[in-house]
Amino acid sequence: xxxxxxxxxxxxxxxxxxxxxxxxxxxxxxxxxxxxxxxxxxxxxxxxxxxxxxxxxxxxxxxxxxxxxxxxxxxxxxxxxxxxxxxxxxxxxxxxxxxxxxxxxxxxxxxxxxxxxxxxxxxxxxxx
Numbered sequence: 001x002x003x004x005x006x007x008x009x010x011x012x013x014x015x016x017x018x019x020x021x022x023x024x025x026x027x028x029x030x031x032x033x034x035x036x037x038x039x040x041x042x043x044x045x046x047x048x049x050x051x052x053x054x055x056x057x058x059x060x061x062x063x064x065x066x067x068x069x070x071x072x073x074x075x076x077x078x079x080x081x082x083x084x085x086x087x088x089x090x091x092x093x094x095x096x097x098x099x100x101x102x103x104x105x106x107x108x109x110x111x112x113x114x115x116x117x118x119x120x121x122x123x124x125x126x127x128x
Contacts, residue, residue: 024063025051025061025063025064025067026063028047028048028051028067029048029063029066029067029070031047032044032047032048032067032070033070035047036074041074041077041078042078044070044074045071045074045075045078045080045083048067048070048071048074048087049071049083049086049087051067052064052067052068052071052087052090052091052094053086053087053090058094059094059098060094060095060098060099060102062102064091064094064095064102065095065099065102065105065106068087068091068106069105069106069109071084071087072084072087072106072109072110072113073113075087076110076113076114076117084110088106088107088110091103091106
């Protein structure tokens, strides 16, 4: 594919990178962990969101549950509730038929994390 303009080239590169590096979900999780370790949590969230919302047909694997748990952690930490909701919808579509127990684990993790974050904020507000 010819690269005519700079913006088009950037989009093409990102798409190519996504397809090249992340044929396996474990590779995406490894890359997201590297992003988190260098302090680029927003980049890690974007990467995991891209993996969850890829158009190609995916079958559920245990590694997607691990990706989703890390994704939820990042969404709560970065206060990005819209991405969290979208990720939950994507994961539900993927796991509903094959692993409903996994969906339950992810939702419970999300609720527990949000409740603990709300309790911490309430305690901080009372102390202030």
